[in-house]
Amino acid sequence: MRVFRLELSSAASCVATLLLATICRSQDPAAGPTPATPTPTTAAKADLPDLGEPAALPQDAPEQLRLVTRQRLREHAYWLADDARRGRYTGSSAQREAADFVAKQFKALGLAPLGDKKTFFQTYPLESITLHASSSILLAGFDCKDFAVLPAGDGKFSAQGKVAYCGKGRADELPSALEGRVPVVVFEKQARGNGPGGDLQAIQRYGDLAKRLAKSGATCGVILLAGDPGPFGNTLNYYGLMPDHPQLSTGGGARAQPLPIPLCVLGGEPAQKALAALGIEMKDGEPIVSATDGKATAKVSLRVDRSQKGSATNVCAVLHGTSRKQEAIVYSAHHDHIGRRVDGDAFNGADDNASGTAGLLALAEAFAKGGKRPERSLIFLSVSGEELGLWGSKHYADNPTWPLDRIVANINIDMIGRAEKDGDGSKIQITPSKDHAKYSSLGRLAAQLAPKLSISFTSGDAYYERSDHYNFAVKGVPVVFLCDGEHPDYHQVTDHADALDYPRMEAVARLLCWTGWSVANEKDRPQELGKQPDW
Ligand SMILES: [Zn+2]
Numbered sequence: 001m002r003v004f005r006l007e008l009s010s011a012a013s014c015v016a017t018l019l020l021a022t023i024c025r026s027q028d029p030a031a032g033p034t035p036a037t038p039t040p041t042t043a044a045k046a047d048l049p050d051l052g053e054p055a056a057l058p059q060d061a062p063e064q065l066r067l068v069t070r071q072r073l074r075e076h077a078y079w080l081a082d083d084a085r086r087g088r089y090t091g092s093s094a095q096r097e098a099a100d101f102v103a104k105q106f107k108a109l110g111l112a113p114l115g116d117k118k119t120f121f122q123t124y125p126l127e128s129i130t131l132h133a134s135s136s137i138l139l140a141g142f143d144c145k146d147f148a149v150l151p152a153g154d155g156k157f158s159a160q161g162k163v164a165y166c167g168k169g170r171a172d173e174l175p176s177a178l179e180g181r182v183p184v185v186v187f188e189k190q191a192r193g194n195g196p197g198g199d200l201q202a203i204q205r206y207g208d209l210a211k212r213l214a215k216s217g218a219t220c221g222v223i224l225l226a227g228d229p230g231p232f233g234n235t236l237n238y239y240g241l242m243p244d245h246p247q248l249s250t251g252g253g254a255r256a257q258p259l260p261i262p263l264c265v266l267g268g269e270p271a272q273k274a275l276a277a278l279g280i281e282m283k284d285g286e287p288i289v290s291a292t293d294g295k296a297t298a299k300v301s302l303r304v305d306r307s308q309k310g311s312a313t314n315v316c317a318v319l320h321g322t323s324r325k326q327e328a329i330v331y332s333a334h335h336d337h338i339g340r341r342v343d344g345d346a347f348n349g350a351d352d353n354a355s356g357t358a359g360l361l362a363l364a365e366a367f368a369k370g371g372k373r374p375e376r377s378l379i380f381l382s383v384s385g386e387e388l389g390l391w392g393s394k395h396y397a398d399n400p401t402w403p404l405d406r407i408v409a410n411i412n413i414d415m416i417g418r419a420e421k422d423g424d425g426s427k428i429q430i431t432p433s434k435d436h437a438k439y440s441s442l443g444r445l446a447a448q449l450a451p452k453l454s455i456s457f458t459s460g461d462a463y464y465e466r467s468d469h470y471n472f473a474v475k476g477v478p479v480v481f482l483c484d485g486e487h488p489d490y491h492q493v494t495d496h497a498d499a500l501d502y503p504r505m506e507a508v509a510r511l512l513c514w515t516g517w518s519v520a521n522e523k524d525r526p527q528e529l530g531k532q533p534d535w
Contacts, residue, residue, distance in 0.1 A: 001414050002466045051502050058452040062517045064370030065510045068362045070502035076358035081350035081497040089339030090385050091312040098335045102315045102382040109368035111317035114401045124395035126310035127249045131241035132303035140296035142277035144270045148240040148342045150263040154304040159220045163296040165289045169209045178218035182298035185223045186287035189230035198231035210259040220300050224274050225267040226282050233341045245339050268343025314392045315382040319367050321374050327406045328377040329516050332468050333360040333413040334386030350497040355417030359509040374520030393468035397475050408525040409442050412469035412481040416508045417500035425504045429460025429485045434532040436461050440478040442526035446515045447535035453507045478526040
């Protein structure tokens, strides 16, 4: 699910001037033969805990539900959330690997391609601002190429001179004249910790520092992140450039206003090496400079390119229905996430949204192999660009590969792997809820089926605009979106596959399978109901 959006501006001097532009911003197993399945997933690791047997099916459940199992969901989630996927950043080779993974399975299941030119892929253009591979920093003899840049526009940039030690970058720590010098600042994790508050604080710190350094005559700044990068690292994934991590947009320029001078940020091992090369030791959270002070030199060479040639991909397939096959239900889930952090740790996005993609794949398999076809067709849409602005689903809704007026419903799956901490695991958030003006007979149907799978709904209306269903909703398509909501590991490097609750995912995915099956076979299309007193 998409985060709230923060604007990083050179003019920003206090939280009030940072625009919170949008709150956006993520049975009986023995009763039937196990069909042969394609095996494009990496095998679940042998040392994973036993998940137990899939739950018994409710009496009146469609056969398809039997194929939606906790084991299958875990296989998919582990592959997608593996460190090898490098956080599946939009438009990157890692995201394309994830898209290929999804397409291979659609193909193996015998689904028909529904992308561009009879392929499974639908590609959309992106503008990108890229840190060129030649960019480097030389700090007291330590040559570094793995760092992030908060840019001051595009083009070539270089600075060279004696290092100016600037502590933590407070106003009283800066030398009055920084002309011809390269200021080095050390940041430690700030007090507010992870989450939106910490991210806001981090952006403000970077913006304020760039302004102060520029005022003192510096033409760039080098920031070393000592210890856990925390929000200082996280914010770089939205507003910074890294060697394999451009700033992307769908047009109209950068996501953030350029800073007055570029800030280069080192984390993890490169930061530790730089601290050692510069003779800086951390004592009680304060950077202490040893005898090398005054002697070290630095050289910064940056090249920032702007290109209109970027792209990212959706994956789309259809299982044709029977008597009403001209009409379709779209199942959607985004497979991309936010990449890897400046210290190299990947944002694995297990809940966000390996869990939903695992659900989408499990549902595709269940419907493709589960026997009877539904009357209406089922479209499986695996989108990208969600985290950066719901781009893939917007592109699909604006350029549908199935007539939009014959898409009768969208069922969106984004973050279904984490049960609330103190509950019994039964609750999940739904939007539009019964309290929402866009509540529909689709939501009502899901609400009626939920108790059969021991699921209960709470309102997820706070997230109505924050995932891919929204782009269908604005086109007038009835939607339903199930989501865990935010938790401490949301958009953190700690969102790992071993923290997902697979039995609960099985129940939620089965509920969505059943809901889609029912809608696909009902005589009437789902209708908007408006706000209702009861589910
Ligand atoms: Zn997200």
